[in-house]
Amino acid sequence: MDLGLKGRKAIVCASSRGLGKACALALAEAGCDLVINGRDEKILAATAEELRRATGVTITPVLADVSTPDGQKQLLAACPEPDILVNNNGGPPHRDFRQLDRQAILDGVTQNMITPIELIKAVIDGMVSRRFGRIVNITSTSVYKPIAGLDLSSGARAGLTSFLAGIARTVVRENVTINNILPGSFDTDRLRNGIRFGAEKAGVAPEDEAAQRMAEIPAGRFGTPDEFGNACAFLCSSHAGYITGQNLIIDGGAYRSAF
Template sequence: MDLGLKGRKAIVCASSRGLGKACAMALAQAGCDLVINGRDEKVLAATAEELQRATGVSVTPVLADVSTPEGQKQLLAACSEPDILVNNNGGPPHRDFRELDRQAILDGVTQNMVTPIELIKAVIDGMVARGFGRIVNITSTSVYKPIAGLDLSSGARAGLTSFLAGVARTVARDNVTINNILPGAFDTDRLRSGIRFGAEKAGLDPEKAAEQRMSSIPAGRFGEPDEFGNACAFLCSSHAGYITGQNLIIDGGAYQSAF
């Protein structure tokens, strides 16, 4: 399917690896010129080269922490009029909520709620004026199904979801959409390292721990990052203008609900 995105300009945050990279690849394959972002210079440069070599689109890497005002300025300097914004950022580490002090809470909310809102504020009026805009926020299934120890991440992302639910309806008539993708367990380095860490603490074999985790998913496997990226690209496409304010769960059926 032609997604109608050839020549569009996209900013994809935290996209040097993992699900952010998968979104960047899918958009590049659809013909978008990209601004990608990461904090590891070598990894970011390698990703930029891979994307450009594979697709031939323009890829501009921005080495920055997107949570900071300076990092955001760098992204917007590289692409002042994006057609597409994919918000993504790392979350706070696993921690009992009793261990969180005020600064840790504020930092977590800044990472997973304030930062995407700030970027949306910076680009949305230009999208409205041009009559096209696609904003996708990568959140988590923990928005619907909280995970003990990730309370700060869940709370901040849930706050972002509610904040943008109203905003999305104010720009829909201008062909600007805002949607969220909620990933479950995807086969990324982050997932595998988390499984290894948990297995070591429990005295389990990491491969068996991974099999146990997969057995709890109705699909019987972890998701492939390109599955996630392709879903993101569709929500950014010219065909998705009637989809806005939605939360797309991609988790192999792990979150069990009829509605």
């Protein structure tokens, strides 16, 4: 399917690896020129070169922490008039809520709620004036299904979801959409690291820990980054102008609900 995105400009945050990289690749394959972002210079440069070779589009890497004002300034300087914004950022580490002090809570909310709102504020009016805009926020299934120890991440992302729900309805008339993707278990470095940690804690082999986790997913497997990236690209496409304010769960059926 032609997604109608050739020549569009996109900013994809935290996109040097993992699901952010998968979104960047899918958008590049659709013909978008990209600004990608990461905090590890070597990994970011390698990803930029990989995407250029694979797709031939213009890739501009921005080495920055997207949660900082300076990092956001750099992203917007590299792409002042994006047609697409994919918000993505790391979350607070797994921690019992009793261990969270005030600063840790503020940092988590900044990462997963304030930062995407700030970027949306910076780009949305331009999208409205050009009558095309696609904003996709990568959140988590923990918004719907709380995970003990990730309470701060879940709360901040849920706050972002509610904050944007009404805003999404105010701009869709101008062909600007805002949607969220809620990933479950995807085969990324982050998941594999979590499996190794869980295996060590349980005293089992990593492959046994992985098998146990997959057995709990109705699909019987982990998702692939390509599956996630392609879903993101569709929400950004010219065909998705009637989809807004939605939370797309991609988790192989792990979240069990009829609605």
